[in-house]
Amino acid sequence: xxNPQLNDHGQLQHLLTLEGLPAExxxxxxxxxxxxxxxxxxxxxxxxxxxxxxVFNLFFENSTRTRTTFxxxxxxxxxxxxxxxxxxxxTSKGETLLDTIDNLVAxxxxxxxxxxxxxxxxxxxxxxxxxxxxxxxxxxxxxxxRHSHPTQGLLDLFTIRHYKRDFRELSVAIVGDVLHSxxxxxxxxxxxxxxxxxxxxxxxxTLLPTAVETLGVRVFHDMRKGLANCxxxxxxxxxxxxxxxxxxxxAGEFFxxxxxxxxxxxxxKPDAIVMHPGPMNRGVEIDSAVAxxxxxxxxxxxxxxxxxxxxxxxxxxxx
Amino acid sequence: xxxxxxxxxxxxxxxGVDRRGSLYIAAGKIAAVGEAPxxxxxxxxxxxxxxxxCPGLIDVxxxxxxxxxxxxxxxxxxxxxxxxxxxxxxxCPPDTDPPLDEPGxxxxxxxxxxxxxxxxxxxxGALTVGLKGETITEMGELAExxxxxxxxxxxxxxxxxxxxxxxxxxxTFGYRVWLRPQDAYLAKGGVAHxxxxxxxxxxxxxxxxxxxxxxxxxxxxxRATGVQVHLGRLSTQEGVAxxxxxxxxxxxxxxxxxxxxxxxxxxxxxxxxxxCHLVPPLRGTRDRAALRGGLDDxxxxxxxxxxxxxxxxxxxxxxxxxxxxxxxxxxxxxxxxKWAQESNVTLPAALERITISPARILxxxxxxxxxxxxxxxxxxxxxxxxxxxxxxxxxxxxxTPFLGLELxxxxxxxxxxxxVVYET
Numbered sequence: 125x126x127n128p129q130l131n132d133h134g135q136l137q138h139l140l141t142l143e144g145l146p147a148e149x150x151x152x153x154x155x156x157x158x159x160x161x162x163x164x165x166x167x168x169x170x171x172x173x174x175x176x177x178x179v180f181n182l183f184f185e186n187s188t189r190t191r192t193t194f195x196x197x198x199x200x201x202x203x204x205x206x207x208x209x210x211x212x213x214x215t216s217k218g219e220t221l222l223d224t225i226d227n228l229v230a231x232x233x234x235x236x237x238x239x240x241x242x243x244x245x246x247x248x249x250x251x252x253x254x255x256x257x258x259x260x261x262x263x264x265x266x267x268x269x270r271h272s273h274p275t276q277g278l279l280d281l282f283t284i285r286h287y288k289r290d291f292r293e294l295s296v297a298i299v300g301d302v303l304h305s306x307x308x309x310x311x312x313x314x315x316x317x318x319x320x321x322x323x324x325x326x327x328x329x330t331l332l333p334t335a336v337e338t339l340g341v342r343v344f345h346d347m348r349k350g351l352a353n354c355x356x357x358x359x360x361x362x363x364x365x366x367x368x369x370x371x372x373x374x375a376g377e378f379f380x381x382x383x384x385x386x387x388x389x390x391x392x393k394p395d396a397i398v399m400h401p402g403p404m405n406r407g408v409e410i411d412s413a414v415a416x417x418x419x420x421x422x423x424x425x426x427x428x429x430x431x432x433x434x435x436x437x438x439x440x441x442x443x
Numbered sequence: 444x445x446x447x448x449x450x451x452x453x454x455x456x457x458x459g460v461d462r463r464g465s466l467y468i469a470a471g472k473i474a475a476v477g478e479a480p481x482x483x484x485x486x487x488x489x490x491x492x493x494x495x496x497c498p499g500l501i502d503v504x505x506x507x508x509x510x511x512x513x514x515x516x517x518x519x520x521x522x523x524x525x526x527x528x529x530x531x532x533x534x535c536p537p538d539t540d541p542p543l544d545e546p547g548x549x550x551x552x553x554x555x556x557x558x559x560x561x562x563x564x565x566x567x568g569a570l571t572v573g574l575k576g577e578t579i580t581e582m583g584e585l586a587e588x589x590x591x592x593x594x595x596x597x598x599x600x601x602x603x604x605x606x607x608x609x610x611x612x613x614x615t616f617g618y619r620v621w622l623r624p625q626d627a628y629l630a631k632g633g634v635a636h637x638x639x640x641x642x643x644x645x646x647x648x649x650x651x652x653x654x655x656x657x658x659x660x661x662x663x664x665x666r667a668t669g670v671q672v673h674l675g676r677l678s679t680q681e682g683v684a685x686x687x688x689x690x691x692x693x694x695x696x697x698x699x700x701x702x703x704x705x706x707x708x709x710x711x712x713x714x715x716x717x718x719c720h721l722v723p724p725l726r727g728t729r730d731r732a733a734l735r736g737g738l739d740d741x742x743x744x745x746x747x748x749x750x751x752x753x754x755x756x757x758x759x760x761x762x763x764x765x766x767x768x769x770x771x772x773x774x775x776x777x778x779x780x781k782w783a784q785e786s787n788v789t790l791p792a793a794l795e796r797i798t799i800s801p802a803r804i805l806x807x808x809x810x811x812x813x814x815x816x817x818x819x820x821x822x823x824x825x826x827x828x829x830x831x832x833x834x835x836x837x838x839x840x841x842x843t844p845f846l847g848l849e850l851x852x853x854x855x856x857x858x859x860x861x862x863v864v865y866e867t
Contacts, residue, residue: 128714143643222759242761243645244715251714252759269763270645309645333642334650 128250131259138250138263139436141272142313150317153435154282160431160438163200173438174203177234181207182224183266184240189402190266190276193426194237197433201441203235221245222252229253235262235440243269262440264433270304275436276401277310279429281318283421284356286428287397291315295322297350297392298341300360300382300409301331303371307401308360309339316340326350327382330371347382351391357419359384359400359410375408385411389419397421444486445469446861447479448822451491455498456795457811466496468818471861475814487863491822494855497794498810499531499562499819501801503621503699504675505750505772507564509555510548511540516752516839518552521772522561524838526865528773529821529854530748531562532802532809537569538596544569544580546588553589561864563819565591565805567621570609574598579609582618591805592619592673597722599627607664614670619806622661623675624682625723629653634763636724640709646763649724651679658685662694673804674698676749678723680733687742697804698742700734701749702778703769707731707844717758717765718844721749735786738796745800746782748775752840770840777850780825784851790825818861827853 127144131137136149163169179198181191191207198205210224221240228236238246246265253261267273281291288294296315302308302325315323316339325332325341337343344350351357362378372378384398398410398419406412415422446468453464453476460476467475467483474480505525508516525533535552537543543552549566556564568590572578575598582593593613600606613620633649635641641648658674662685665672677683677698686698703721708731712719719725737743751768758765775797783793802810809819830849833841857865 220756220759221761240761242763244763245761247714248717248759248761268645269761270647272645306645309643334637334648335639335642338639339643 128247136439137259138246139274139440140246140250140263140265142274142277142310142317143272145317147317150278150281150314153278153432153439154285156439157282157428157431157435160434161428164427164430169200170202171200172202173443174198174201174441177203177441178232179203179205179235179237179437180228180233181205181237182210182239183208184210184238184245185267186211187239187267190239193429194266194433197430197437200430201434201437203437221248225249225252226256229256229258229261233261235264235437237264237266238268239266240268243271264436264440267306269306271306271309273306273310275429275433276307277314278436279425279432280311280358280399281314282428282432283399283425286424287421288355291318291320294320294356295324295354296320296356296358297324297326297354298358298360299326299347299350299384301362301366302327302336302360303331303333304363304366305360311358312339312341324350324354328372347388348391351388354392355396357384357389357392357396357398359398361401361403362405362409379408383409383411384414386413386417389414399425402426444861445484446487446489446858446863447485448489448491448496448820451494451496451822453496453812454791454794455812456791457799458813460812461791466812466820468858468861471818473812473814473816473818476812489822489856493826494822494824495790496820496822498798498812499821499857499859500529500775500797501805501810502530502533502748502750502772502775503745503801503804504701504747505530505533505535506538506752507535508752509539509552515754518555518559520837520839521750521752522556522559524772524836525562526857526859527837527854529776529823529857530772531819531821531857531859532565532805532807533562534565534567534591534805536567536594536596538574538598542569542574543567543590544572544574546581546584549585549588549590562859563809565589565807567591568593570595570620571600571605576600576602576605579605579612582613583616586618591807592621594621594675597623601627603660607668610664610668610670614668619671619673621673621675623723624654624657624661624677626653626656629656634720634724635712636709636726638709638727640712644712644715651681651726651730654679654682654723655685658682662689662696665694665696672696676701676704676723677734677737677743678704678726678730680730683733683737683742687737690742697744699745699747700738700743701747702771702774703749703844704731704734705738705746705782706778711844712762715762716844717760717762718769718842718846720762720765720767721769722767735782739786739788745804746775746779746796747801748772750838752838753842755841758842769843770836770838771843772838773836774831774843774845774850776823776854777852778845780852781850818858820856820858821854822856823852823854825852827851829853
């Protein structure tokens with residue numbers, strides 16, 4: 125089966141997942157993002173790389189933060205941006221996902237940024253575009269179900285590279301709700317592709333998917349053991365609905381075992397960095413003292429996120 | 444009409460027949476095998492040189508979608524598909540809309556099927572009213588209307604007290620009960636096998652123990668009630684082992700596997716191929732190997748199509764949201780032949796799994812070519828390969844994970860009660 129996100133020449137056609145994305149492609153995106161970081165520091169925060177292009181933000185699932193960063197990224201590239209919160213419009217009128225896509229194709233879209241609650245939705249859209257001969261339209265996955273969130277994975281990689289340089293010497297710990305996390309899946313694929321020797325998944329059995337070690341991670345249930353000597357700690361967001369079912373007894377008990385505190389962080393390397401995809405639940409997965417502490421790179425992640433999304437859009441547009 | 448089918452390879456698994464010869468049909472019955480009856484004059488002669496002549500195939504799980512889901516498929520379209528696939532008898536599960544829980548619905552279905560004059564249709568009645576798992580149905584009335592067994596189709600039956608009583612009631616009157624072993628709670632929300640693939644793709648998973656726990660429950664209840672149970676759509680290695688042990692221990696239980704699970708596994712989902720969204724989910728490669736092993740040693744009695752036509756719109760959705768199921772009536776024979784080739788199973792042994800074995804489970808006198816039997820016959824070319832394409836399928840459902848695959852076995856003639864109902 126051909127990699128669905130590369131074209132016949134091996135170039136990036138869509139960004140759907142980091143799984144199977146060649147290291148060179150990832151490297152090129154990260155390299156391209158570097159100069160975009162400084163654009164944000166200029167007086168005129170715009171470059172004309174996407175001038176005349178129309179980017180549709182298709183959000184079938186609510187998200188203010190991710191949508192905003194994509195919007196900023198597209199606007200800094202001089203694209204026209206249309207935001208559609210489809211969760212509350214078309215589908216409730218009975219229009220199917222692909223009907224919506226066909227309509228937007230007819231409006232001469234150049235790029236779709238898609239967030240959807242079901243794993244695989246962006247793949248379906250990409251497949252459909254190729255079936256209707258619209259290979260000039262690009263799809264960026266902005267998060268699908270539990271499957272993938274590749275731009276988040278890329279910005280995490282960018283952040284790690286910014287602070288730590290060489291992936292081949294790192295030990296990265298990912299903590300919390302891996303089961304429901306598209307962020308974790310994307311980062312794991314990115315890290316293993318870039319030859320990170322040790323990626324750890326830390327959490328209770330209820331929040332780790334079956335056979336997660338086949339993704340290339342070491343599993344720890346004891347957070348203290350899992351954090352020992354690691355260079356990077358990635359805390360995952362714990363959705364509040366996870367605490368209502370049978371996955372966890374309470375936020376308090378979760379924090380006791382898997383919340384990141386100053387005390388637990390001391391087990392990692394002295395120069396370890398702490399990351400979080402946001403939005404944070406202070407006191408649930410992370411203590412404020414850590415979130416606001418000197419090891420935290422959570423806010424730089426947000427800044428880098430815009431640059432990385434600019435890089436992805438720019439490369440997809442053929443620059 | 445007198446019909447003579449000449450020079451074919453006659454295969455009748457029930458009678459151990461596998462030889463070149465002719466078949467003579469008169470008044471809807473098999474009149475003779477091998478030698479023509481005296482004074483024989485055929486109205487029609489079919490030359491079956493190079494072809495296999497076998498009993499019409501019998502499928503224990505084919506959804507015809509009527510009543511209620513006519514936009515997915517109709518009796519007309521699916522009965523055409525059946526005979527195009529060489530299937531002359533089929534049992535349909537009760538998961539229609541409304542479900543087959545009232546005699547009137549069953550009579551209507553039988554009447555509609557009879558008027559089409561294609562394959563024989565054997566409805567399976569709902570075990571509980573509305574398949575809601577609360578109240579048992581009027582099984583006596585349903586049996587009188589034509590139900591040959593009772594099942595809960597794919598609907599959840601979580602309440603084991605209801606299940607026990609339904610089995611007790613069915614056992615009282617000697618009705619057969621068909622169950623698909625799946626624990627309702629463990630399967631809740633799941634769309635894929637709990638393993639590496641579901642983890643990678645981020646799909647909600649159904650663990651293998653959903654099947655084994657259900658099997659253990661069913662076995663205990665079957666022992667307690669003495670009911671005759673048939674298990675549908677086995678899917679796991681552990682499940683096959685459980686059934687093997689239960690049979691060894693003397694429990695009177697039978698089971699089937701679908702053509703999909705015999706050939707595919709979760710890896711085939713690829714990048715979210717919704718055609719592979721099936722019930723039960725496609726399991727791992729070890730499970731598939733175990734299912735083949737179970738079919739080989741007789742733990743699994745037969746192969747079914749689990750025919751489930753789905754309209755295009757319902758499949759053009761993200762994996763989890765797409766409606767599960769695959770069309771299968773026209774693939775039952777080819778995929779059985781493919782399995783036989785791959786597993787070094789002889790043609791008669793393979794055909795046994797789709798003729799006389801399912802006939803026994805259904806309790807019908809079919810699936811054989813003995814003199815005096817109903818002349819339900821399938822004539823096919825075992826050496827003809829064809830590519831599964833949407834336009835090649837008569838079924839209204841074009842949904843199958845096998846699209847694009849080249850398969851052996853092309854049906855040339857199908858006869859039901861001595862009449863040619865399909866030829867190509």
